[in-house]
Amino acid sequence: MPANSDNTMRSATISVLVENEAGVLARVVGLFSGRGYNIESLTVAPVEDGRNRSRINIVTSGTAMVIEQIKAQLDRLVPVHRVADLTQQGPHLAREMALIKVVGRGNDRAEALRLADAFRARVVDATVESFVFEMTGSSDKLDAFVELMRPLGLAEVSRTGVAALARGTRTI
């Protein structure tokens, strides 16, 4: 039997280079909802000056067959230039940024600041009873930091979703 009859789920970080035209994001998102695929994270922004292109980074999960299907479905959208499965293609970087607001006084506050320091989160706003930390890193690292803040007065989190690139000289 071919390898793609395997039923184990895997996570995939997929980057899509699209023509930056009206509705392109709706097409991509509609494809995922219409066909029942997961979106764990999605980011989009123009990336090539003058060429009118945007890059969409999607973190999704599914069986090998579903992930191949997702890529093929993305690739046949008319405004899509290229689709790359960074997870499959080799070592890659996937980073996101989060702003994390922690409200509290006394020991909790001091503890939050110590942990932020250990995680290399920066303080970008502070009042006598609150901090906003800015932190960049892998989604796992962000998750871990957010969990640690929970008992220390975690009030609000805002995350960007993943930006991703292949390591080394390879490009999409």
Add this chain to the structure above:
Amino acid sequence: MSATAPTPNPSATEAPQPGAEVLLRALKDQGVEVIFGYPGGAVLPIYDAIFKQNAIRHILVRHEQAAVHAAEGYARSTGRVGVVLVTSGPGATNAVTGLVDALMDSIPVVCLTGQVPTHLIGNDAFQEADTTGITRPATKHNYLVKRPQDLARTVHEAFYVAKSGRPGPVLIDLPKDILIGPAPYAPPPEAPHRSYRPRREPDPASIARAVTMLKAAKRPVVYAGGGVINAGPEAAAALTDFVRRAGIPITNTLMGLGSFPASDPLFLGMLGMHGTVEANLAMHGCDVMLAVGARFDDRVTGRLDAFSPGSRKIHIDIDPSSINKNVPVDLAIVADAGQALAALNAAWLADEARQDRAALGAWWQKIEAWRATKCLAYGQARGEGALIKPQYAIERLRDLAAASGRECFFTTEVGQHQMWAAQFLRFDRPNHWMTSGGLGTMGYGLPAAMGVQIAHPDALVVDVAGEASILMNIQELGTLAQYRLPVKVFILNNEYMGMVRQWQELLHGGRYAESYSAALPDFVRLAESFHGAGMRVTEVDRLDDAIRAMIASDKAFILDVAVDPAENCFPMIPSGAAHDQMILGPGKQEAAPGVSDEGLALV
């Protein structure tokens, strides 16, 4: 400008014309001869431009859904792009069913919709609908033209997208101010599209592997679908060459009928839910399967984990997303079906290996034994009071239409009559059979036949219909009258939504909820009231004369054939069952296989 300037590009120097004029000019560039449409406020500038010219003919339908089906019939019978023009709001929403139908069956259509002026978009203006939003999943691609300079380019691009790769419907939403205001003209571009460039040529190494697999096969089968029809008559010719050269059995999907001559003994008939025993068992028992332009749809595969369990599969398709979607395959060839089949023929001839003729002979013996079950056989009683069997009516229609010597096209509605038409009509050529396969749209057949007749004015065009389906777009009798289109409507009138009744009989304990066709109209007088002609036939012995009268009529004609209301369409693979679990029908089998709850949940 100096006298020595190079010859000016005419388009650059011309005074800009109103957008509607530019639109028509771009349509002419694309070779458009016919538009199926219906007017309204937002598209009046286009109608004004149509009024002032003669190159493009406009066919006024009676409902926007019918405009799209007519364009589909036109497209499928000619291989060209069908064009639709409808107004904003309700005009666009009425067209949606047709668009999805074309999307599911990969039919190239360009649909122009009116839209409120750009400054009113988003204001809930009169007859405003978010047409690009609504039709995004209903089209292959769609556009909202917001700037005059994008108009001509968008039209050219829409035609390119509609017909390239796996064809499909493309919609262009046109705000009224863009149609009225000046817009620059642009000719069709020469440069390739910036992002959409589907692959057409097969990979030669994969073709060579396919030849090796097929030559070594002991029990091969070819499974060909609508993609072969879409790839043009050359593709069907290459398929026929290949299958005859290799001497291997071939089956067609509903959409693929006509891609290989049905009269050839190598043809096993249609496969799938209502396919023949020999086609389904050959698929189940083969060791190498060549799928071409087919998409392993659930009506074809039945229960997936039991589908052709022991075979190695080769899949040729122009759409990479159709490969490995439902069924994992061993060899994927992304290419145009015609090019791939031509390459396959060439590689087959160049390859020295021989086929395993002994094994092939044994395989054919098996197949002939399955064929000997005569799974489509039925009994037609004679004499007074004998009910006409629907299968018999179709066979008489087939033979008398052929005897007329005219070129014949058949469309269908959706239901049992559609399946009987697919089983019994027998197509030897592509592009002469139009049916709604993927979406299964009742109401497809009459407008589709209309589109076919527009493209082929002298041909015999018959819509094989059910008495329920035909009412879904019956208003098109008005269009037939206006343009004197002599389309024939052949109703297999079983007084039931027969396919629904069949499922209720077999799967829901014979509780016939809402499937009786009560209060039917007098179809003969209905036809007459729309300036056509009609006849009703209830006796077997009168059937031939009635069909002859229908064929001879120069008017739109409804032949209302009263058929046995209890007849079921067999063989049948109930949803969720495997290919070797067919229900063959009364007298052909002791016990019907059980249907699981899981199967019951399937459509």
